[in-house]
Amino acid sequence: MYSTKKFISLAAKIQTKRGLIISLLTHIESYDTAVFEVEIAIKTLSESDKQATWIDSVNSEKTACVFFPVNLPLYSLILYAVMPAPFFDKTLLRVPLAARETVNQLVGLLDLKQDFGVYPVTATRQTFLDAFISEADVVIFTGQYHNSLEVRKYCPRALFLFNGFGVNPVIIGPDADLEIAIEKTFQARTFNSGQDCMAPDLIWIHTHSSQECIKLLIQKCQLLLIGIYNQNTLNKIGPVLEQTTLVKSEILFSKYKNNIVYGGNIDRSIGAVLPTIIVLPPRSSVAIHEFFAPIFYIALYSDESELQTFFTSKSYLEVQMYESVFGTVSHSLFGKKIINNNTPESIDDGNAEFGGYGSKVNTINYGKKIACRPMLISHEIARWRADKKAYLLALV
Secondary structure, X not given: OOOOHHHHHHHXXXXXXXXXXXXXXXXXXXXXXXXXXHHHHHHHHHOHHHHOOOOOOOOOEEEEEEEOOOOOHHHHHHHHHHOOHHHEEEEEEEOOHHHHHHHHHXXXXXXXXXXXXXXXXXXXXXXXXXXXHHHOOEEEEEOOHHHHHHHHOOOOOOEEEEEOOOOOOEEEOOOOOHHHHHHHHHHHHHHHHHOOOOOOOOXXXXXXXXXXXXXXXXXXXXOOOEOOHHHOOOOOEOOOOOHHHHHHHHHHHHXXXXXXXXXXXXXXXXXXEOOEEEEEOOOXXXXXXXXXXXXXXXXXXXXXXXXXXXXXXXXXXXXXXXXXXXXXXXXHHOOOOEEEOOOHHHHOOOOOOEOOOOOOOEEEEEOOEEEOOOEOHHHHHHHHHHOHHHHHHHOO
């Protein structure tokens, strides 16, 4: 059995260097996001004995390659590089430009090259594909589904683990506790300036309580502090990580200009998307969007048949992940990942399976088989490595 001492040692190192790590992180994210990252990284490493039954110390596979996410760099290092590290001689990371300097500094500060064989690679996308992905034993890809299909072509023999996008809708029923529902939704949607894969990209609100909900949301948005993250630890909203987010948000604001009840602006002086509330009336056509910004996209409903139409649609089932239900709403409308009176971050556990069953949320690819389900990366690798033929046969 693999000793978790190295993980525990890293947790202690993060705690010791907590102040310096937070200082690094607040160059690209808010202070409260940085604190969250430090705390959940320590918790994940400290509770790594949950994974000890399937992690062992034999480095029988040579290389893992990771297309690294742009957000939450410390926690992502733990999830995608450190925890699976015992399986590999080395783990190569291709980090988006916006997070590259921060990740490089964290890898050096925490001795991840020496202790875990984690190496950020400075290479063009094509070079990374040709030189590294094509030779990798395992490829971990976080990003857009259509991009994952292209990357998969370069590594047909590898175990390919894809983490994509989920809508994570909030549903607020007619008898919900509105103070709790709006507070939980507000925190989830504004965390890290909206740049989080677990944030709700759609909020359904029953017309019975919609006016009060929107009023509460506006009040909370008006109290938000906006500015450069490391200039004020209370700044909740600040520069987005990628400039494309500004462009996409402008296009969205133009499309929904008649439905915006609050905000709809961009502060180009700091590169921030300002908090915005978009409200669609009942029986509107509800599109699926991925927001990487503090945008509250609200659809009103007066009858559960409207919910049924949306939640059974093909476009939604492809991105079905978690569903947060406040108040009385028929659970038969939803999938397997229902969260009552809370949002997905409340169940975030770096040592447990994560994700959903939608084909654009999580996929496990090996050989010519694909499975769509939640995953814990190190567990998938352990099962695959133990018996690759049996693993292939079991994929459904």
